Amino acid sequence: MTALALAASCAVGRNRLEETPPSPEAILESPDLPKLRARSGSTDIPVVRGSLCWSKGGAGVCADAIAPPELAKTVAPAELPPGAAIMLEHAPPPLADSLLVNRWIDGRPVRVVLQAGSGPGNRGLTPSFVVPDEPGTYVYDAFARWPQGDVSWAFHVMVKK
DSSP: OHHHHHHHHHHHHHHHHHOOOOOHHHHHTOTTSOEEEEEETTEEEOOEEEEEEEEETTEEEEEOOOOHHHHHTTSOOEEEOTTOEEEEEEESOOOTTOOEEEEEETTEEEEOOOEEEESSSSTTEEEEEEOOSSOEEEEEEEEEEETTEEEEEEEEEEEOO
16 A cells, blocks of 8 residues: 555656746747737727736746837837827736836837726726827837736827828
8 A cells, every 4th residue: 555655646746747837938929928909999009019027837938129119110000190099908907007008208218197998908997098189100118917927018109180
């Protein structure tokens, strides 16, 4: 009986050692990473994932991206009218009060004041903000946190009258 118990405990221990944590590449390519949908009315705004730190299955990875103004240039800007509202929808929703949005002005991030809008995501409230009334191209970044880590995104819009 003792030999059987010892053999069983060795088998359990061996299985634990054989379970390897995911590689950093597997974490970065995981479909479990949060997604951000930015939109204004029926216009989807292309976003690109930026820097992140994420853990999964006993492993973690941090990946730095280029600065948001350069990163945003890798996707097309959405054309919006002056004063348009941009809604931010995360899947899954981030931790409460963890979402931060910046507008980049002269190479520096300036915090954007978010409004709680209606709609799905972010615990029943979809955060939103309004673009400037002046025509031009505006770069934004969004950062949010989850129990597994944090993720940022960049996007830009072209305000046209």
